[in-house]
Amino acid sequence: MERDPHQTEFLQAVKEFFNSIEPVLERHPRLMEENILSRIVEPERIIQFRVPWTDAKGKTQVNRGFRVQFSSAIGPYKGGLRLHPSVNQSIVKFLGFEQIFKNSLTGLPIGGGKGGSDFDPKGKTDNEVMRFCQSFMTELQKYIGPDTDVPAGDIGVGGREIGYLFGQYKRLNGFHAGVLTGKPIPMGGSLARTEATGYGLVYFTEEMLKDTGKSFKNQKVVVSGSGNVAIYAIEKVHQLGGTVIACSDSNGYIVDLEGIKIETVKQLKEVERKRISEYIVKHPTARYNEGTVWEIDEEYQIALPSATQNEINGTIATKMIDNGVYAVAEGANMPSDLEAIEIYQNAGILYGPAKAANAGGVAVSALEMSQNSLRLSWTFEEVDMRLKEIMTKIYLDCRDTAAEYGVPGDFVSGANIAGFLKVSNAMISQGVV
Ligand code: NDP
Numbered sequence: 001m002e003r004d005p006h007q008t009e010f011l012q013a014v015k016e017f018f019n020s021i022e023p024v025l026e027r028h029p030r031l032m033e034e035n036i037l038s039r040i041v042e043p044e045r046i047i048q049f050r051v052p053w054t055d056a057k058g059k060t061q062v063n064r065g066f067r068v069q070f071s072s073a074i075g076p077y078k079g080g081l082r083l084h085p086s087v088n089q090s091i092v093k094f095l096g097f098e099q100i101f102k103n104s105l106t107g108l109p110i111g112g113g114k115g116g117s118d119f120d121p122k123g124k125t126d127n128e129v130m131r132f133c134q135s136f137m138t139e140l141q142k143y144i145g146p147d148t149d150v151p152a153g154d155i156g157v158g159g160r161e162i163g164y165l166f167g168q169y170k171r172l173n174g175f176h177a178g179v180l181t182g183k184p185i186p187m188g189g190s191l192a193r194t195e196a197t198g199y200g201l202v203y204f205t206e207e208m209l210k211d212t213g214k215s216f217k218n219q220k221v222v223v224s225g226s227g228n229v230a231i232y233a234i235e236k237v238h239q240l241g242g243t244v245i246a247c248s249d250s251n252g253y254i255v256d257l258e259g260i261k262i263e264t265v266k267q268l269k270e271v272e273r274k275r276i277s278e279y280i281v282k283h284p285t286a287r288y289n290e291g292t293v294w295e296i297d298e299e300y301q302i303a304l305p306s307a308t309q310n311e312i313n314g315t316i317a318t319k320m321i322d323n324g325v326y327a328v329a330e331g332a333n334m335p336s337d338l339e340a341i342e343i344y345q346n347a348g349i350l351y352g353p354a355k356a357a358n359a360g361g362v363a364v365s366a367l368e369m370s371q372n373s374l375r376l377s378w379t380f381e382e383v384d385m386r387l388k389e390i391m392t393k394i395y396l397d398c399r400d401t402a403a404e405y406g407v408p409g410d411f412v413s414g415a416n417i418a419g420f421l422k423v424s425n426a427m428i429s430q431g432v433v
Contacts, residue, residue, distance in 0.1 A: 004090075004093075006090070007089065007090035007093060007094075008090060009090045009091050009093075009094040009309060009310075009334070010090045010091075010093040010094040010097065012094065012310075012334065012337070012338060013094040013097050013098055013334060014041055014097065015338065016334075016338060016341070016412070016416075017097070017101070017416050017420075018037070020407075020410070020412055020413035020416040020417065021413075021416055021417060021420055023405040023406055023407070023413075023417070024405065024417050024420065024421065027405075030428065031424055031428075034427070034428050036424045036427060036428070039427065040071070040100070040420075040423070040424070040427070041097070043068050043069065043070045043071075043093065043096060044069050044070060044071060044072060045068075045069040046066070046067075046068045046069075046089065046092075046093075047066065047067045047068075047069070047140075047143055048064065048065070048066050048089070049064075049065045049066075049139045049140075050062060050064070050065070050139075051063040051064065051065045051117055051119065051132065051135050051136045051139065052135055053128070053131045053132045053134075053135045054131055055128055056125050056127065056128055063117045063118055063119040063132070063136075064087075064088075064117060064118050065115070065116075065117045065136050065139060065140065066087065066088075066089060066092045066115050066116055066117065067092075067113065067114075067115035067140060067143060067144070067149070067151070068089075068092045068093055068096040068113060068114055068115065069096075069113045069143070069149055070093075070096035070097060070099065070100055070111070070112040070113055070114070071100045071111045071112045071423060072111040073100075073111060073423050073426040073427045073430065074103070074104060074109055074110065074111055074422060074423060074426050075103070075108070075109035075110040075111045076110065076111055076146075076147055076148050076149055076150055077111045077112065077113030077148070077149040077150070078099070078103055078110040078111060078112070078113060078149075078150050078151075078152070078181075078362060078365065078366070079095065079096060079099040079103075079112055079113040079114040079115070079151065079152070079154075079362070080095075080114060080115075080116075080151065080152045080153050080154030080157065080182075080361075081114075081115045081116045081117075081151045081152070081153065081154055081157050081161075081165075082095070082114070082115075082116035082117075082154040082155045082156060082157065083116055083117055083119050083120070083121050083155070083156030083157055083161065084116070084118070084120065084155050084156050085118050085119075085120045086118070087116045087117055087118045088118065091116075091309075092114045092115055092116060093114075094309070094333075094334065095114040095154070095333055096112055096113055096114035097112070098112075098333055098334065098354065098355050099112035099113065099114055099362070100112030100419070100423055101355050101415065101416060101419030101420060101423070102354075102355040102356070102358070102359045102362060102419065103359075103362055103366075104418075104419040104420075104422045104423050105355065105356055105359055105394050105397065105398075105415060105418055105419045106359050106362060106363040106366065106390055106394065107390065107393065107394075108363060108366040109366075110150075110362065110366050113149055113151070114154075115140070115151060116154065116156075116157075117132075117136060119132050119136075119156075120156070121156045121161065122156075126160070129160065129161060129164065130164045133161055133164035133165045133168065134164065134167075134168040136165070137164075137165045137168035137169050137172075138168060138172070140165075141168070141169050141172050141173060144169075144179060145176070145179060146176050146177075146178030146179050146369070146372070146373075147178075150178065150179060150180065150181060150365070150369060151165075151180055151181075152180065152181040152182040152361070152362070152365050153182040153228070155227070155308065157182075158182075158228060158270075159182070159183075159184045159189075159194070162180055162182045162183055162184070163183070163184055163187065165180060166179070166180050166183055166187055177372040178369050178372040178373060181193065181365035181366075181368040181369060182194075182365065182368075183368070188368075188371075188372050189368060190364055190365075190367055190368035190371055190377075190378070190383055191377070191378065191379065191380040191383055192364060192380050192383035192384050192387065193361075193364045193365065193368055193383075194228065194232065195232040195235070195236075195384075196232075196360045196361045196363065196364035196365075196383075196387055197228065197229045197232065197233075197331060197358050197360050197361030198228070198229050198230065198231060198232025198233035198234070198235065198236060198306070198331065198360075199232050199233075199235075199236045199360060199384065199387060200357075200358065200359065200360015200361065200363065200364075200387055200390075200391045201229065201233050201236075201304060201306070201329060201330075201331045201357050201358055201360065202216070202233055202236035202237055202240065202304075203236075203360070203387065203388050203391035203392065204329060204352055204356065204357045204359075204360075204391045204394065204395050205302065205304070205327065205329040205352060205357065206240065207391070207392050207395040207396070208327065208329065208350050208352050208395060208411070209302075209327060209350070211399070212350065214326075214327075215240070215241070216237055216240040216241055216242035216302070217240070217241035217242065218241065218242070218243075219242045219243070219300075219301045219302050220242070220243055220245050220298070220299065220300035220301055220302075221237050221242050221243065221244045221245070221300060221301070221302045221303070221304060222244070222245060222246045222247075222293060222294075222296060222298075222300050222302075222303050222304070223237075223244050223246070223247045223260075223293075223304045223305075223306055223331070224247065224248050224253075224292070224293045224294065224304075224305045224306055224307040224311055224332070224335070225247065225248060225249070225305075225306040225307030225308070225331070225332065226247045226248060226249050226265050226268075226269050226276050227249075227269065227306075227307070229306040229331040229332065229358065229361075230247055230304075230306040230307070230331065231262065231265055231266060231269065231270070233304050233306055233331055234247060234260055234262050234265070235262050237304075238259065238262065242302070243258075243259045244259060244260045245257055245259065245260070245298060245300060246260070246293050246296055246298070246300075247260055247265065247276065247293065248276060248292065248293035248307065249269075249275060249276040249307075250307075251275055251276070251277065251290060252276065252277055252288055252289055252290040252291060253276070253288070253289055253291070253292065253293035253295075253296070254276055254277075254279045254280065254286050254287065254288050255286060255287050255289075255296060255298065256279075256283060256285070256286035257298070258285070261279075261282075261283060264279055264282050264283065265279065276288070292311065292316075294311070294312060294316040294319065294320065295319075296323070297323070298323065299323055299324045300323060300324060300325060301324055301325060301326055301327065302325065302326075302327045302328075302329075303320055303325050303327070303328045303329075304328075304329055304330075304331050305328070305330055305331060305332050305335035305336065306330075306331030306332050306335075307332050307335065308332055308335065309332065309333060309334040309335060310334065310335065310336075310337050311332065311335045311336075312335055312336045312337065312340045313337050313339060313340055314337070314339035314340055314342075314343055316340065317336065317339070317340035317343040317344060318343055321343070321344075321347050321349065325349065326349050326350060327349060327350040327351075327352075328344055328349065328350070328351050328352070329350075329351075329352035329357040330352060330353055330354035330357050330358060331354075331357065331358050332354065332358070333354045333358065334354060335354065341353075341412065345410065345412075348409075351411060351412065352395075352411055353411060353412045353415050355415050355416075355419065356394050356395070356398050356411060356414075356415040359390075359391070359394055360387050360390070360391055363386075363387060363390045363391075364383060364386075364387055367383055367386060367387075394415075395411075397414070397418045398411045398414035398415045398418060399411065399414060400414070401413075401414040401415075401417050401418040402414030402417075405417055
């Protein structure tokens with residue numbers, strides 16, 4: 001860890017993981033003998049490259065591209081690509097590190113990776129995004145493939161970007177459906193992949209609530225973000241009888257006490273690519289404020305952070321609990337900082353950590369890979385049913401592992417331990433590689 005003192009997000013993710021695996025090391029001394037911890041925090045490979053492209057005015061722009069191939073212990077590297085100005089090596093390493101254990105928890109044979117660029121797709125024309133994606137893939141294609149490394153979407157990468165990336169890969173290598181997931185349906189995408197992370201988050205939360213005799217019915221919920229994860233989390237909460245009263249984007253948040261109208265959010269964000277502030281034009285009884293959604297003063301019971309890392313600190317966590325929150329489940333990766341996690345745990349509220357609660361997206365990505373290999377397409381209902389089964393199993397594994405290792409109810413430890421055991425056993429079996 002002292003090798004990368006400035007990689008704050010990566011060190012935070014590693015610290016959270018180390019905090020919870022002590023009981024495993026005591027029970028399995030071989031892990032220390034084999035020096036598994038020093039090995040697992042070191043990525044197998046990091047690729048960093050120049051991404052030159054031409055903007056709409058004909059001016060050459062240069063961004064930085066990354067792919068971290070973190071662990072192939074249990075399968076090909078798998079993890080999304082993020083396009084956001086904040087992307088740097090620390091961010092892709094923290095995301096890649098978390099991805100190892102998340103992928104392991106799904107029960108599917110996929111290793112951990114992540115990538116992206118500091119390119120900002122916001123405000124760019126379709127042609128600019130296409131030229132960037134073509135340049136990015138021209139370099140990335142040397143390192144990926146259906147059986148080696150299979151990227152997908154993340155912040156700033158949806159169907160449009162995956163389409164352009166896939167088009168360029170195909171031009172250079174021929175048609176290999178399995179090289180990317182999250183593809184539009186006509187290119188071999190899976191039904192229910194778009195919905196998977198948001199729906200999966202709500203399925204996980206539903207299981208967590210069920211164990212304490214609760215459900216979404218008549219509960220007020222706040223979701224941060226209004227992107228892919230947030231939209232489908234809101235949709236599923238409403239299907240299960242809860243009411244999402246607020247959501248956000250990076251500029252501000254809307255509060256609609258009658259319940260967020262999801263069709264309006266989809267139209268604004270998925271079709272028109274507009275700001276969430278426009279919501280009140282169509283729904284004048286709602287209100288819009290600048291700032292973070294967690295400033296909200298309303299009473300609510302369930303929080304589903306689904307925007308970005310470190311959006312909740314200790315002060316916000318305390319405020320959430322004062323507002324009546326008894327359950328937090330993470331759609332985003334690492335949205336709660338270490339202080340916030342400590343506050344949830346000391347308060348004894350239900351807490352579903354990201355690597356378990358948001359694993360639905362990568363799980364359906366792996367189902368997309370299976371469908372591509374089989375040259376089959378499953379129906380929406382079939383994929384959704386498998387997603388629900390996987391999320392239920394992840395919840396039960398986290399719960400039962402936490403209990404088995406003497407920390408019942410601590411799903412952070414449960415997720416880290418369950419994910420880690422499978423990967424570390426595979427590493428030991430493969431020798432020193
Ligand atoms: P999108 O790009 O579709 O949406 C991101 C949302 O979060 C947007 O509303 C965006 O607002 C907001 N946001 C992004 N950065 C910030 C910031 N710094 N401060 C405040 N708001 C911000 O991304 P996804 O929905 O795909 O991803 C959201 C989170 O979920 C990420 O942490 C991602 O890693 C995680 N995740 C995603 C998966 C997936 O399948 N897509 C799978 C597992 C995890 P704006 O539009 O203004 O930028």
